[in-house]
Amino acid sequence: MSNNGEREQWGSRIGFILAAAGSAVGLGNIWRFPYITGQYGGAAFVFLYVALVFVIGFSVMLAEIAIGRRAQLNAVGSFKKLKGGAWPLVGWMGVAAGFIILSYYAVIGGWTIKYFIITWTGLMEAGAAGKAGDVFGGFVTNTPQVILYQAIFMLATIWVVYRGIGEGIEKYCKILMPALFGILLILIVRSVTLEGAGKGLEFYLKPDFSKITGDTFLAALGQAFFSLSLGMGCMITYGSYLTKDTTIPSAVGQICFLDTMVALLAGLVIFPAVFAFGVEAGAGPGLTFVTLPSVFSQMPGGPIWSSLFFILLFIAALTSAISLLEVVSAYFIDEMGWGRPKAAWLMGLAIFILGIPSSISLAGNLKIAGKDFLDAADFLASNVLLPLGGMLIALFVGWVWTESARKEVSNDGTYEFGLMDAWIWVCRTIAPLAIAVIFWKGLKW
Ligand code: PHE
Numbered sequence: 001m002s003n004n005g006e007r008e009q010w011g012s013r014i015g016f017i018l019a020a021a022g023s024a025v026g027l028g029n030i031w032r033f034p035y036i037t038g039q040y041g042g043a044a045f046v047f048l049y050v051a052l053v054f055v056i057g058f059s060v061m062l063a064e065i066a067i068g069r070r071a072q073l074n075a076v077g078s079f080k081k082l083k084g085g086a087w088p089l090v091g092w093m094g095v096a097a098g099f100i101i102l103s104y105y106a107v108i109g110g111w112t113i114k115y116f117i118i119t120w121t122g123l124m125e126a127g128a129a130g131k132a133g134d135v136f137g138g139f140v141t142n143t144p145q146v147i148l149y150q151a152i153f154m155l156a157t158i159w160v161v162y163r164g165i166g167e168g169i170e171k172y173c174k175i176l177m178p179a180l181f182g183i184l185l186i187l188i189v190r191s192v193t194l195e196g197a198g199k200g201l202e203f204y205l206k207p208d209f210s211k212i213t214g215d216t217f218l219a220a221l222g223q224a225f226f227s228l229s230l231g232m233g234c235m236i237t238y239g240s241y242l243t244k245d246t247t248i249p250s251a252v253g254q255i256c257f258l259d260t261m262v263a264l265l266a267g268l269v270i271f272p273a274v275f276a277f278g279v280e281a282g283a284g285p286g287l288t289f290v291t292l293p294s295v296f297s298q299m300p301g302g303p304i305w306s307s308l309f310f311i312l313l314f315i316a317a318l319t320s321a322i323s324l325l326e327v328v329s330a331y332f333i334d335e336m337g338w339g340r341p342k343a344a345w346l347m348g349l350a351i352f353i354l355g356i357p358s359s360i361s362l363a364g365n366l367k368i369a370g371k372d373f374l375d376a377a378d379f380l381a382s383n384v385l386l387p388l389g390g391m392l393i394a395l396f397v398g399w400v401w402t403e404s405a406r407k408e409v410s411n412d413g414t415y416e417f418g419l420m421d422a423w424i425w426v427c428r429t430i431a432p433l434a435i436a437v438i439f440w441k442g443l444k445w
Pocket of ligand 1: 023024025026027028029101225226227228229230232234320321323324
């Protein structure tokens, strides 16, 4: 990809959907969704989450992809080209958010590698003996090891981004998605048939709306933006590689649906097992990693399922990490004229360094105002920067770039999008207002 040459494009419509879904589906669905759901009380949170995905998430994703495809540039360049003024700051904020998210994302990505390896060296036995929590605790407090795996994960991410878009990303996603779906279905069967699973199903599926407060809304909103890769220009960047004849709304619908399905299925694996094995539902970031080994240990061929699962989770995390590094690199490539290798390596290295405090904080003694450094970085990115970015992107389409947005989404009038007016309306009023109210009611440290 270069400044003046032909911009690289996705091989096909399905290639784009897979790549965008590859960005969306990742640790957000399998690591973050279950533990946040557990912390915010279960089913009521899940309902709220799904509603926010399909009203606000869908609309913001459509906006981002339209912006990117029209401008054919990275997040910052797109705003410069389409409007200028202060708008490129939205893109800038996105680059910063990508930087922060990838810094700790790579730490969790490293866990998947570690778990793949220890599957064969004692994880199953520990799971069977109810000691999966000890294994997790022992690992995350071993800081040099956590940093080592973080580094390996970061290297893999840099490697793919450095090789460029089409070749790298599409190929992996085509195999990954169906495989991940398949293995989740198998795990659900095992999990819901465990003794005591019923309580977990109830927690996860039977809503108690009295549990909902302002910060439940904010948590659900942050999770929606995080999981759909929204609010930071990732979908702007991916949209910029999209061909002109693709119908954007149906692609966006499919990506939102797929991403939500994977999260809901992951919850259906985790919560029955959480209750069957007596794990604390609000246990926090370790939830998936503490629960699953026990599930695997109760399956015939447990180590095989376990290693398969952690490989798939690693690839899912990698395809998301790639999109994060791509947002940051695309900025330096398009705007600063850097070569792709330089952008990928230098930014990758900087992001790795910023992630080290997150790795250290897992041992429990690196806090910012009472939160572990990793949690603080996650809170800042997911609950502040992404929703704020999403709000500004919605306002941009709703008030500033409205007519061109209509044109872009209808492929210059050749395609009729039935919900066009509703979408513009959501961008103009509903999404910005909802996000503003959620901030106002829910934003506390
Ligand atoms: N959506 C990714 C996940 O669920 C994380 C991500 C966030 C990727 C923001 C890109 C941008 O794991």
